[in-house]
Amino acid sequence: MSRSLRGRAAGVVGVVGEVLVTLGALVLLFVVWQVWWTDVESDRAHAATVTSLEREFAQASRDVGGAGDPGDADSTVRIEGDVFAVVRIPRFGADYARPLVEGTSAKELARGLGHYVGTAAPGQVGNVAIAGHRTTYGKPLADIDRLRAGDEVVVETAAGESTYAVTSHEIVRPWESDVIAPVPGDPGATPTKSMLTLTSCHPRFSAKQRWIVHAELVRTRTRAQLSLVDDLPAPRVETS
Structure with a gap:
């Protein structure tokens, strides 16, 4: 090979190398944005939304006196994109609260947890089905596998609070949608219980399967009842 051809080949290799390095850097930046920065942005947005909802709930309590059952009040028809509740899961930390x-x-899952359209409302008979990211966009269900039997999932709306206790876990394929049926696993059955189902991807950083957690309603409290709890004096601490 002549000197000129070798020079041209080296130049081409150099250009290709620079392009590959640039593409690699861009891919790395995208991964950082997708995995880390979306969490930072979403955590801020989720916290702001929760604060706004809590203010709305407090105002609704003053306007209507906090009466009524949480399930009854949630018969209102909602459209996709409506933010209507705060979900608290104590197992994930005392300050865990997601819209x-x-x-x-x-689009909806980037804003918080998502309520499957057509499934029961919080507190109602049937199955309240909720989806959430396990990675990226605040990863609200990152620790779904840490939930244990008896752990609480609390859903607060303008009407009050519905508390569910975890009963079971299962891992399914993405198309096995009967897990969010009114009676999970039995789509044709008529529900007699109030249930809640959480769904998220499995394993982490993959969408090959879905991690499912089922829970049953154990307690409801109206807004008025929640106000009474808030108004109770703090317990007295005796000192020796």
Whole structure:
């Protein structure tokens, strides 16, 4: 090979190398944005939404006196994108609180947890089905596998609070949608219980399967009852 050809080949290799390095850097930046920065942005947005919802709930309590059953008040028809509840899961930390959005598209799940359209409302008979990311966009269900039998999932709306206790876990394929049926696993059955189902991807950083957690309603409290709890004096601590 002549000197000129070798020079041209070296130049081409150099250009290709620079392009590959640039592409690699861009891919790395995208991964950082997708895995880390979306969490930072979403955590801030989720916290702001929860604060706004809590203010709305407090105002609704003053306006209507806090009467009524949480399940009854949630018969209101919602459209996709409506933010209507706060979900608290003590197992994930005392300060864990995420907004619940109507719908489970990518747009809704970036804003918090998503309520499957057509499933029961909080406190109602049937199955309240909720989806959430396990990675990225605040990863609200990152630790779904840590939930244990008896752990509480609390859903607070303007009407009050519905508390569910975890009963079981299962791992299914993405198309096995009977897990969010009114009676999970039996789509044709008529529900007699109030249930809640959490769904998230499994394993982490993959969408090959779904991690499912089922829970049953154990307690409801109206807004008035919650106000009474808030108004109780703090317990007295005796000192020796």
